[in-house]
Amino acid sequence: MEDCIFCKIAKGEINSDKVYEDEKFVAFRDINPQAPVHILIIPKVHIPKLCDTEDANLLGEMILIANKIAEKENIKDRGYRIVINTNREAGQSVDHLHLHLLGGRIMKWPPG
Ligand code: AMP
Secondary structure, three states, rough: OOHHHHHHHHHHHOOOOEEEEEOOOEEEEEEOOOOOOEEEEEEOOOOHHHHHOOOHHHHHHHHHHHHHHHHOOOOOOOEEEEOOOOHHHHHOOOOOOOOEEOOEEEEEEEOO
C-alpha cells in the first residue's frame, strides 16, 4: 500500500534496523523501544490488522519467526512477550499487521 510506512520499510524505501528477512516477512527494531529487545515482525503483504486475516499459516509463521529471533537475541530462556495491538483501544498506531517481540527486562502483568 502506497502510504503505509511498514510497506515502505518492507520494500527498503525507508531505512530500518533489520534483524530478519525472508520472502514473506521482515523484522526490524522498533524506533521507540519499550524494552532492551523490541523488534517488530511484519508480513510484506499489506494486511491492516490482525482481525483482517484468517491466514493461519501466515500468523503461525510470524510467531515462529519471533521464537527464532528470541533465541538469537538471547531472551529465549530469560523470557519474552509477543503482542499484537489490534485497533485503537488496544493501542494500534500503524495500520499494517505487526507483532511486537519484547524482552530483556522483567515484564509487568496486567499490561498497561
Ligand atoms: P502499534 O502501536 O502496536 O501500532 O506499534 C507500532 C510501533 O511501530 C510503535 O512501537 C512504533 O514505535 C513503531 N514504529 C513506528 N514507525 C517506525 C519506524 N519507522 N521504524 C521502526 N519502528 C517504528
